[in-house]
Structure formats: C-alpha cells, structure tokens
Amino acid sequence: MQEQPSNQITFNYIGRVNSPYKEKFAIPRQPGLVSAAKGSISLIDNANNEELLRGIEQFSHLWVLFIFHGTAQQGWKPLVRPPRLGGNKKLGVLATRSTFRPNPVGMSVVKLENIEQQNKQLIINISGLDLLDQTPVIDIKPYIPYSDSISGAQAGFAQQQPFQALSITFSKQAQEETKKYQQVYADLPLFIEQVLAQDPRPAYKKQQEDTKIYGMILYDLNILWQAQSSIEISVLSISKISG
Amino acid sequence: MQEQPSNQITFNYIGRVNSPYKEKFAIPRQPGLVSAAKGSISLIDNANNEELLRGIEQFSHLWVLFIFHGTAQQGWKPLVRPPRLGGNKKLGVLATRSTFRPNPVGMSVVKLENIEQQNKQLIINISGLDLLDQTPVIDIKPYIPYSDSISGAQAGFAQQQPFQALSITFSKQAQEETKKYQQVYADLPLFIEQVLAQDPRPAYKKQQEDTKIYGMILYDLNILWQAQSSIEISVLSISKISG
Structure with missing residues (x-):
C-alpha cells in the first residue's frame, strides 16, 4: 500500500479465496442466499500473521472486500442491466452491485466458521460466500450490527430477496x-x-x-x-x- | 484501474468527500450515530457522469468505500487498541474497524439525501457520514437490506451501540x-x-x-x-x- 499522487492508490492483496464456485455461472447474486456454500480465505505475505485475527472469533459474520478478478479485464461501464430487472432496463453502475464498476471492488458479508492453521498457513473458514475461486482479497472487517444493519432502509427494486418458488x-x-x-x-x-x-x-x-x-x-x-x-x-x- | 502482476491492484479515485469534519478528533466512531452531519461526494474525472447514478434515488442508503487518507501515511499495525475496550486491550486489526489496516480502505453506510448538479459537477448529498473532509472515494454501492442487514449477527464487544448518557x-x-x-x-x-x-x-x-x-x-x-x-x-x- 502507498498513497500516490494523481488520485490513485495501490493495494496489496492480503488473501485469496478458496471457493467451490469455479466459474461465474451459477454463483448466487448475493452472499447468504446459499448457506451451504463453504469456502475459505488463505492469508498471504505479511497478512499471514495470526496477530491480525486476534479476537475475530467474537464475530459471527465478516465483510470481505475483494477484486472482481473474473470480469476486471473487461473494464467498466457507466450503465448496466441488472438481472433483477429482467436484463432489459439500464441503471447506473453505482446504483447497482454490478461487477463492471469503475474500480472492480466488491464487498460480501459471509459467515465466519472458524480459523485454522495448517503448517504456517492461516485459513479463515467461511460459509454463505458468493465468491469465485481464487478471488483476491484486499480487506476483512467484522460485521457490526448496530452500524451495518440499517432498519428501515429502502432499496427500490432490490428491496426484497429474489424469491424463486422452484x-x-x-x-x-x-x-x-x-x-x-x-x-x-x-x-x-x-x-x-x-x-x-x-x-x-x-x-x-x-x-x-x-x-x-x-x-x-x-x-x-x-x-x-x-x-x-x-x-x-x-x-x-x-x-x-x-x- | 488495472490488474497488475504480483498481487497488487491500483484504483483511481472516483470522488472526494466534502465534510464538516475537518480533523479526525470528534468524528463519530461509526456512521449513522450523528444524523445531523451533512456532507457530499463530488464525483471526479470519468466518474463525473450522470449515467453512473441513474436509478440511485431508489435507495435510501449508500455504502461509501473510501481511503483513510488522514492516517494512511502512518502505515498499518497487526494489533490495535479499540477505544470500545477502553484502549487498553489489543485486538487484531482485521477484528476491528481501525484505520490502521493493511490496506487503508474503509466502508461507511450513509443516508442519501439527493443528487445535485452544479454546472457540470455532480454532487451526491449525504447525511450521517463519519468521514473526514477531502476523503478519497473509490466506490459507491447501494445498500441492499436483504443481503446487507444480517438479523442475528453476533459481534462480541461491538454488539451494542456505545451508549453515552451525556x-x-x-x-x-x-x-x-x-x-x-x-x-x-x-x-x-x-x-x-x-x-x-x-x-x-x-x-x-x-x-x-x-x-x-x-x-x-x-x-x-x-x-x-x-x-x-x-x-x-x-x-x-x-x-x-x-x-
């Protein structure tokens, strides 16, 4: 990490996701919808240090900030077609959670299962993830209900969970x-x-x-x-x- | 934005925060605690394009991903002392929302007031912010209650809002x-x-x-x-x- 001139910043990855989702197709559109999805985050380089995780077991859920590496090479678009709207209505990319963002950074809340150490590799076991295998991670933060859970928030077309009676x-x-x-x-x-x-x-x-x-x-x-x-x-x- | 070799990524700022908080002292420890705080985000460069915001008025709250520019130059620490714990107990930085993270990226939920255009400058008026003036913004995402609001999430020492009967x-x-x-x-x-x-x-x-x-x-x-x-x-x- 260093702050640079000219409105840019460079981040070092702190981890990589190990996920059962090996391709973009069939990944749920939001985390939590598929609770049986189990995966992990392996911490890398300087971040592979158990001190960084001290006390994290107190939290049931974590935010993962990550790079949309599967689509980042395609660049971004000002307007996208959310699948929620049947794919035929365009919305501004910042009004959606689309992967085609000016900066390809995503955030997902996942359930923390446990922390494991294999030889010297720290592994954060998680579930309910919606992340592609090998996703680069730039940050992990605890989920804090009193500030992250907004009662009465309105979200227009995205208010309700997409319900499929399948x-x-x-x-x-x-x-x-x-x-x-x-x-x-x-x-x-x-x-x-x-x-x-x-x-x-x-x-x-x-x-x-x-x-x-x-x-x-x-x-x-x-x-x-x-x-x-x-x-x-x-x-x-x-x-x-x-x- | 480009993905680089060697586990790094560079982001371009998409906006800057205009905030009544001109110094770190007295900024609330989480967003939403001070609803009377009013500020804005000015979009910059390529992101200053009204297409990117189309449909965003449907959302009452937004996530702002930003850089902790006030402390980034001080680098990061594996262990920090959360003020919640009286400042005398150390926790791993990834188990906290501390600014001294491996990558100095923060996320805050703020209330969306309205979108304004002054000459050709797009301005997103927000309230309840906990952001220092001139904070660089790397992403804005809609708050989606069904995926972001986790009922029953546990957060140990950070479960409850810090209540001050002052x-x-x-x-x-x-x-x-x-x-x-x-x-x-x-x-x-x-x-x-x-x-x-x-x-x-x-x-x-x-x-x-x-x-x-x-x-x-x-x-x-x-x-x-x-x-x-x-x-x-x-x-x-x-x-x-x-x-």
Whole structure:
C-alpha cells in the first residue's frame, strides 16, 4: 500500500479465496442466499500473521472486500442491466452491485466458521460466500450490527430477496452419484439445491420451460440440470471434471 | 484501474468527500450515530457522469468505500487498541474497524439525501457520514437490506451501540453564537449535541470529570467545550477559525 499522487492508490492483496464456485455461472447474486456454500480465505505475505485475527472469533459474520478478478479485464461501464430487472432496463453502475464498476471492488458479508492453521498457513473458514475461486482479497472487517444493519432502509427494486418458488428434484442417476460424492462433500445435495433454487439461468429464461441442458461446476464436479417446468429444475447427472 | 502482476491492484479515485469534519478528533466512531452531519461526494474525472447514478434515488442508503487518507501515511499495525475496550486491550486489526489496516480502505453506510448538479459537477448529498473532509472515494454501492442487514449477527464487544448518557448544555455565550452561525448552518445546535453525546474524549477520560477545555472543528467553526461532570458536557464558545 502507498498513497500516490494523481488520485490513485495501490493495494496489496492480503488473501485469496478458496471457493467451490469455479466459474461465474451459477454463483448466487448475493452472499447468504446459499448457506451451504463453504469456502475459505488463505492469508498471504505479511497478512499471514495470526496477530491480525486476534479476537475475530467474537464475530459471527465478516465483510470481505475483494477484486472482481473474473470480469476486471473487461473494464467498466457507466450503465448496466441488472438481472433483477429482467436484463432489459439500464441503471447506473453505482446504483447497482454490478461487477463492471469503475474500480472492480466488491464487498460480501459471509459467515465466519472458524480459523485454522495448517503448517504456517492461516485459513479463515467461511460459509454463505458468493465468491469465485481464487478471488483476491484486499480487506476483512467484522460485521457490526448496530452500524451495518440499517432498519428501515429502502432499496427500490432490490428491496426484497429474489424469491424463486422452484422445486429441485434429482434423477435416479443423480441420486446415486450424489451419494458417492457426499463422501468428500457432505453437504453436496443441499448445496446443489440451494444454488439451483436461485435459478441460475439468464434473466430472460427464468421461470420458463426450457429444453436446454445446463452444466455448472461446483468443486471439481460437473453438474447437468434442466428446467422441467416453470417451477421445477431437475438434476440429471453429476460427474468429476475430466482432465 | 488495472490488474497488475504480483498481487497488487491500483484504483483511481472516483470522488472526494466534502465534510464538516475537518480533523479526525470528534468524528463519530461509526456512521449513522450523528444524523445531523451533512456532507457530499463530488464525483471526479470519468466518474463525473450522470449515467453512473441513474436509478440511485431508489435507495435510501449508500455504502461509501473510501481511503483513510488522514492516517494512511502512518502505515498499518497487526494489533490495535479499540477505544470500545477502553484502549487498553489489543485486538487484531482485521477484528476491528481501525484505520490502521493493511490496506487503508474503509466502508461507511450513509443516508442519501439527493443528487445535485452544479454546472457540470455532480454532487451526491449525504447525511450521517463519519468521514473526514477531502476523503478519497473509490466506490459507491447501494445498500441492499436483504443481503446487507444480517438479523442475528453476533459481534462480541461491538454488539451494542456505545451508549453515552451525556447531557449537553450550551453556555449563555455559546447560545448566542449558535444563533448567529445558524444562519449558515441551520442544524448546528443538533449537530454539536450529537457529536458531543458520543463523548469525543480519549477512552481513558470518558465519563469522568475533567477540567481540560477541548476544541473541535466543525465546518469552519472552532467549538470549545468541557466535561462539567461525568454525565454532562458544556459548550463554552463557538467562533470562526481565524486564518
């Protein structure tokens, strides 16, 4: 970190995220919607020092400030189309949580599970994350209810949680495969259900019938699924990513 | 903005804060505690473009991500002494909202008053801010209640708002001076009361009698005050800063 002339500042990453979300598709649009998502932050360089975390276990939730590294190379846009509005209305980027911001910095509140040390590597285990694997972290702050939780805040189109009355079913094949992979990922069925309950399809296809078979990657698994009707998504198969 | 090799990223400032707080002393420890604090953010360079704000009026509150420019030059510390704990217990910097962070980035929720345009300058009027004048801004995001307001979050020592049962009185002289400056700053008495109700004194002097006369600067005014007893602060005088 140093403050520079000419309205710029340079930050050093303090950590990297380890996440089951290996690609942008199917990541929930806000943190907390998929509580079964479990991941971690590994602290790096000077920040890999247990003193920095002293007392952090008193907090149930943390803010993570991070870089939208998956889209940062695409630059930013003054206007974006929020999926909430069906993708057909433009809003100013600062009126949204879009990744295409003047500075590609995001903030997410996650649940703190515990702190772990493996050899000399400090690991902050978290859940409910909405972060892409390998996301660079620039800051971690405790969630402080009396200042962060604003009662009566108004948020127009984003007031309510996007509710999807989707039911999720598993094909016979997917059920058997799930059992097998649960030996490694115990919460796998719940995790898949919560991710699909968001309906990860593009906004214009949401809550519609749709014959397309979608694939999504969680951990090292490729999960194929299909919308059986406007209210049901079916998981077809689960397999290890080859290669 | 560009992503760089070697775990660094450079951000361009998108705005600057105009605040009545001209020095660090007496700034409330969290936003929202002093609702009568009114300020603004002026957008700069490429960000001074009304498209970026389209639709932002739907939100009652905004997150401001900013640089702790008043303390950034002092570098960071792994351990800090939160004023909440009386200043005599050390906690890890990432377990606090201290300014002395590995990357000197802060986040504050503020109330959005309105958007104004003066000539070609876009101004976001805000209240309840806890930001030093001229603070550089790197991002502005809408406050989204369903994802930002975590019901049941636990925060150990920082769970409750620091409550100060301080009553604030104005000396006869200060009353007369207040009336005069209210022509420029209508909310001045309420603003002074709310700032002093936090008891801006160092943690070890809080809620104690104390003969020292303190000065604090709000807007272009120097305000002198004194703790009359453990539960009362008296405003002695208000005058324009000379020079």
